[in-house]
Amino acid sequence: MAGHRRKSSISCSPCSALYLHVPFCLQKCPYCSFFSLAGKNHLQPLYVNAISMQIRQTAANHGEKFCRLKTIFFGGGTPTLLPAETLARLLDDCLAAFPVASDRELEISIEANPATVDKNDLAMLRRAGFNRISIGVQSFIDRELALLGRPHTAADARQTLKDARRAGFTNINLDLMYGLPGQKVADWQHNLEQALALAPEHLSLYELTVEENTPFAEQVRRGSLRLPPEDDVLAMLEMTQILVRQAGFRRYEISNYARSGFQCRHNINYWQNRPYIGLGPGAVSCIDNTHYTATKDIEQFAEHITAGKPIWEDEEHLTKEERFRETVIMGLRMIAGVSIPGLRRRFGIDPVAYYGATLDRLIEQGLLRHDNDHLRLSKRGLLLADTVMAELV
Numbered sequence: 001m002a003g004h005r006r007k008s009s010i011s012c013s014p015c016s017a018l019y020l021h022v023p024f025c026l027q028k029c030p031y032c033s034f035f036s037l038a039g040k041n042h043l044q045p046l047y048v049n050a051i052s053m054q055i056r057q058t059a060a061n062h063g064e065k066f067c068r069l070k071t072i073f074f075g076g077g078t079p080t081l082l083p084a085e086t087l088a089r090l091l092d093d094c095l096a097a098f099p100v101a102s103d104r105e106l107e108i109s110i111e112a113n114p115a116t117v118d119k120n121d122l123a124m125l126r127r128a129g130f131n132r133i134s135i136g137v138q139s140f141i142d143r144e145l146a147l148l149g150r151p152h153t154a155a156d157a158r159q160t161l162k163d164a165r166r167a168g169f170t171n172i173n174l175d176l177m178y179g180l181p182g183q184k185v186a187d188w189q190h191n192l193e194q195a196l197a198l199a200p201e202h203l204s205l206y207e208l209t210v211e212e213n214t215p216f217a218e219q220v221r222r223g224s225l226r227l228p229p230e231d232d233v234l235a236m237l238e239m240t241q242i243l244v245r246q247a248g249f250r251r252y253e254i255s256n257y258a259r260s261g262f263q264c265r266h267n268i269n270y271w272q273n274r275p276y277i278g279l280g281p282g283a284v285s286c287i288d289n290t291h292y293t294a295t296k297d298i299e300q301f302a303e304h305i306t307a308g309k310p311i312w313e314d315e316e317h318l319t320k321e322e323r324f325r326e327t328v329i330m331g332l333r334m335i336a337g338v339s340i341p342g343l344r345r346r347f348g349i350d351p352v353a354y355y356g357a358t359l360d361r362l363i364e365q366g367l368l369r370h371d372n373d374h375l376r377l378s379k380r381g382l383l384l385a386d387t388v389m390a391e392l393v
């Protein structure tokens with residue numbers, strides 16, 4: 001355990017979001033810093049058994065912390081590396097254990113890697129109740145996919161989207177990355193146009209960031225991998241804004257775009273810094289103003305769940321001020337920004353008075369805007385979001 005801090009007296013709202021982490025991948029992508037394991041499929045039965053138990057234990061032991069669940073998200077790793085019947089059974093377990101909102105209100109997402117699903121799997125997942133699917137496409141150029149270490153082709157990704165449509169998914173997200181090594185502005189334009197031609201409801205478009213302790217970081221250090229010049233990345237981002245707007249999408253978060261009514265409600269809950277429960281090895285829960293992180297060791301996770309012992313490898317209590325600042329930082333990721341009266345109601349703190357001169361300076365520098373009772377990043381602030389957040393953290 002680390003990072004113990006004084007427990008605050010802010011009131012907690014009940015939890016309506018559930019995240020279930022599936023930590024297995026076919027192979028490890030060289031840019032990935034998420035917690036996921038390749039070559040550990042033999043641990044799947046142990047994992048499935050333990051997480052099924054964790055679902056029931058969490059519902060039984062912490063039921064009072066939940067209102068009706070409005071969002072469930074199976075993420076990873078690669079959830080679809082598990083057999084579709086297993087995923088259906090785990091979703092059934094969740095729906096049986098927790099109180100849930102009505103079908104109309106309930107968003108149930110799953111992340112899918114095109115290399116790991118076929119039309120039968122997708123039909124089974126849809127029948128099981130998943131009503132939103134996020135397909136990890138990353139690129140429509142096979143050369144880029146090979147560089148990214150992705151185990152699928154562009155044709156596989158197109159087929160997955162078509163199969164998902166036929167299976168009845170009417171809420172589909174495509175994940176793509178730009179700013180890839182060797183990528184030209186025209187390559188990104190091609191990727192984006194291909195994505196838009198498939199008419200998804202949602203797009204998550206992330207700039208590649210080279211994370212420490214990844215093979216990509218090592219290759220950049222050695223000089224064998226070169227990211228595109230900053231001007232090219234800016235041009236990609238500018239072009240993105242134009243093309244997605246023309247196609248009827250609205251940007252609602254730094255990297256996320258949706259058609260009207262298709263914003264990801266699970267992620268909005270997260271960006272609004274509302275409580276959520278995370279299940280599975282390495283998953284984080286945010287309840288009662290505390291962040292709990294489960295052990296990443298699958299065998300230890302299973303052993304502790306079976307024995308009814310705590311699984312947290314980290315537990316961090318946040319004070320009211322820490323939670324307030326966290327809420328400001330995360331909320332500024334949303335294009336709508338953060339509501340000043342909302343922050344006052346939730347924390348009893350006025351952000352304008354709290355940040356004082358720092359806020360004035362960010363507004364004068366044209367990075368932040370203060371209008372309609374909201375604080376939001378300006379167009380320039382969106383480009384320099386990390387710098388702005390560092391001032392407010």
Ligand code: SF4
Nearest residue numbers: 025028029032036077
């Ligand atoms: S598939 Fe996703 S989670 Fe798995 S290694 Fe690649 S980027 Fe990471």
